[in-house]
Amino acid sequence: MSRSSKKGPYVDAKVQKKVEKTLSTASREPIKTWARDCTITPEFVGLTFLVHNGKAHIKVYVTEDMVGHKLGEFSPTRTFRGHGGGKKPAPAAGGK
Numbered sequence: 001m002s003r004s005s006k007k008g009p010y011v012d013a014k015v016q017k018k019v020e021k022t023l024s025t026a027s028r029e030p031i032k033t034w035a036r037d038c039t040i041t042p043e044f045v046g047l048t049f050l051v052h053n054g055k056a057h058i059k060v061y062v063t064e065d066m067v068g069h070k071l072g073e074f075s076p077t078r079t080f081r082g083h084g085g086g087k088k089p090a091p092a093a094g095g096k
Contacts, residue, residue: 009039009068019043032057036072051075 003010012035022031023043030048045064050057051071058075066074 009041010037011041012038015071019047022047030059033071036070036075038071040066040069040071042067053077 012033015031015033015035015038018031018033020043021027022029028048030050032050032052034052036051040062044062045067047062049060049062049071051060051074052058053075054077060071060074
């Protein structure tokens with residue numbers, strides 16, 4: 001379910017404060033955050049975030065196309081290891 005348009009986008013206050021500090025100092029240091037539900041705003045474009053996926057922080061560089069999305073969308077939480085079933089042994093060479 002989406003957020004009400006009259007409320008506006010949800011931007012975590014701590015993330016917003018870190019972004020303002022980074023922009024004022026012109027620092028290229030990535031911003032570490034656990035706020036996966038924070039909406040990306042135009043001020044975030046060109047910055048790098050370290051978004052936590054439950055295990056590690058994933059580096060996310062924000063571009064114009066990402067505005068309006070959430071930070072968590074670009075930090076996957078699951079690793080696909082293939083479909084189930086056992087591994088079949090290789091066929092014997094030269095046999096019928």
